[in-house]
Amino acid sequence: MPDDLPEYAKTQLAFHRAFGRDLVRGVRGAALPRRGTVLDVPAGDGFYTVHLARRLHPHGRVVAADISPAYLARAREGVARHDRLAPVEFREADAYALPFDDAKFDAVWCAESLISLTDPVKALREMGRVVKPGGAVLVFEADEFHHVVLNWPVPLELAVSRATAAATRAEYGTAAALSPARKVRAWLAEAGLVTGPKRTIVADRVAPFGPALRRFLRYRFAETRALVAPHLSPESLTAYDAATDPQHPDAFLQKPDAELTCLTSLFLARRPVPA
Numbered sequence: 307m308p309d310d311l312p313e314y315a316k317t318q319l320a321f322h323r324a325f326g327r328d329l330v331r332g333v334r335g336a337a338l339p340r341r342g343t344v345l346d347v348p349a350g351d352g353f354y355t356v357h358l359a360r361r362l363h364p365h366g367r368v369v370a371a372d373i374s375p376a377y378l379a380r381a382r383e384g385v386a387r388h389d390r391l392a393p394v395e396f397r398e399a400d401a402y403a404l405p406f407d408d409a410k411f412d413a414v415w416c417a418e419s420l421i422s423l424t425d426p427v428k429a430l431r432e433m434g435r436v437v438k439p440g441g442a443v444l445v446f447e448a449d450e451f452h453h454v455v456l457n458w459p460v461p462l463e464l465a466v467s468r469a470t471a472a473a474t475r476a477e478y479g480t481a482a483a484l485s486p487a488r489k490v491r492a493w494l495a496e497a498g499l500v501t502g503p504k505r506t507i508v509a510d511r512v513a514p515f516g517p518a519l520r521r522f523l524r525y526r527f528a529e530t531r532a533l534v535a536p537h538l539s540p541e542s543l544t545a546y547d548a549a550t551d552p553q554h555p556d557a558f559l560q561k562p563d564a565e566l567t568c569l570t571s572l573f574l575a576r577r578p579v580p581a
């Protein structure tokens with residue numbers, strides 16, 4: 307990854323490559339106005355921008371907004387690699403102070419970003435401001451504790467969950483800091499939006515895992531290790547290293563019965579229509 311993208315960018319890219327066809331079901335299931343203009347914020351590398359623009363082709367438009375010029379450049383490159391997309395405009399923008407008039411958009415899409423947006427209610431309120439009355443704010447999010455579920459040893463799973471809670475509490479002041487999905491409906495309501503249904507996209511994989519999934523797991527295991535290692539007992543850390551080193555005889559990836567389930571939830575809310 308270039309220096310100007312955050313460290314998590316490579317995991318994010320690997321995640322989209324491993325689960326792309328499942329995540330796209332989230333976009334397909336979203337209540338999007340075919341003829342309208344949709345704001346994708348923050349757009350990141352444009353993974354969802356492409357799929358939103360495909361969904362809105364030929365009558366709609368997408369505006370891809372992000373605070374990072376490096377990410378916007380990535381998104382621009384990603385969109386340019388596809389055809390049969392609705393027109394896409396790229397805007398450098400702060401999600402807390404969007405440079406758009408009130409009620410400009412027919413819908414707003416916000417994916418996998420409420421960890422990065424440390425004041426999610428403020429950002430969601432801004433999204434509610436720029437969407438038309440009755441328009442949808444669609445949030446696609448995960449919960450660290452249930453995002454990637456593995457059928458590895460139960461004691462290891464419990465130890466990793468406990469260490470994740472301790473690490474996030476120590477770093478961010480709350481054990482739920484990496485679990486936006488469990489808060490999204492409350493945040494949407496606090497932001498003045500009318501909450502609607504939740505739909506979870508389930509991606510199941512069984513061994514043997516393909517290269518894209520193996521790559522994603524390599525990054526994820528390394529990220530998780532960096533987070534939890536100081537909070538694991540020496541025995542649990544040894545078990546974690548054995549399970550996540552693909553060369554180790556106890557490696558999760560060596561198990562012929564290895565299974566993985568990935569959960570990402572789509573939350574629908576609408577800007578209230580004045581009486």
Ligand SMILES: C[S@@+](CC[C@H](N)C(=O)[O-])C[C@H]1O[C@@H](n2cnc3c(N)ncnc32)[C@H](O)[C@@H]1O
Pocket residue numbers: 318347348349350351352353354371372373374377399400401402416417418419422423
């Ligand atoms: C984890 S990425 C997700 C992006 C994209 N939606 C996706 O799913 O790939 C989080 C994004 O939030 C952006 N970001 C962080 N703070 C922001 C802010 N205040 N305003 C706008 N974008 C912001 C980052 O630049 C990054 O692109």
